[in-house]
Amino acid sequence: MRPFSVGAMLAATILCAPALASTCFGSSASGRIEGAVALPLAGANFAAYSELGRKLGRTYVHAQVRDVVLGAYSALSRSTPDVQYVYGETGLRTGGPMPPHRTHENGTSVDFMVPVRGRDRKPTPLPRIAHNHYGYDLEFDDAGKLADLHIDFAAIAAHLAQLDLAARRRGLGIARVILAPEYIPRVLATPAGQRLKSLPFMKTRPWVRHDEHYHVDFAVTCAT
Template identity: 55%
Template sequence: MRRWLVCFLIALPSIGLGSTCYGTVADGRLEQGVQLSKDGPNFAAYSTLGVQLGRTYVHDAVRDVVVATYRTLEQAAPGKTFVYGETGLAQGGPIRPHKTHQAGLSVDFMVPVLNAAAASVPLPGNVTNKFGYGIEFDKAGRFEDLRIDYEAMAEHLYQLSRTADLHKIGITRVIFDPVLTPPLFATRRGAYLRQHLHFMKERPWIRHDEHYHVDFAVACR
């Protein structure tokens, strides 16, 4: 009995502990990070290899918001396909080539797209196009026979914001190519996005045309 109790007490610190972030998204680290699910009914990771290499870890509060939002979108945006990109490492810290993504609070979401038949399809990702990050959309939001599905993107951001608020963590920043932002604000959810989300107005160091970067608001130590 005594031996069992000692073993239980030793194991107790690792039971039910949530994630803890330290520092900032640009200079931070993460403890007890969790990995996002590789896929679901209406979403998938940008790369199986990226998942295997451990590049899709987040703070557990962020995981809960991302997954709950995808569940909501099954009803709010039926038939739409969503893809998430890189997030961070299990322990946080630098993750090349990103300048942030260090505290488990940053998530890249690949833009939802429509094909020539106006069907929602995942953004194609492979080694030759840097798993989607190498795709370049033109000023009209087009790439080959694909075009950005701004309505689906706006609905995703709207539901992500509402879900984050419900989980009491919020969203601090969204980064998306300023040239492509006006069509996003012209959608059904555009007025809400403009009023409730902070879109970085400065031109990012890379275009952020094939993905939109979201930083979540979690108190870090």
């Protein structure tokens, strides 16, 4: 049986099901949400950063954001089947503050852990254990290296391109991408990078470096 085969069946079922109604309020920095849904624990080519984090209710999103995220993963399972993606924290079931994040309050924000390759240049799982806060405490250098690990910038670019496409197909968009500034040129220089030049990458340096993950705010119409 393939890894995550049960999760893949679950993801496929969700993709085919009617979208649940979610209503977001305010902004990602000050807001809440009603009718949020949790992302699946795993699928054919993706997994949550932490089963514990999901059990604690830290992976809820707007239903439309859920559909965008899973739609992108489905496309990537065909275009880059060797890459295993990992999503990070998203938000709480009713939104509101979720320390230590300064955003993630209304179901429109998703953290994605960086895909990595090992010394043999083959995709390898990102180390995610309690000691490193399930990947959030890893520190990559300016070239995207950490010991034998190398950030797969091409896989990041392919992922962002599919997120953008999936969002547009659903009448949404991407409002902001936060990534360590020194990594942005490396992402744009990859084969899929040409499709990302119009994405709203954050120009200023974020309050935390965002080297082990990239943050995406989706453009969803929310109530005030």
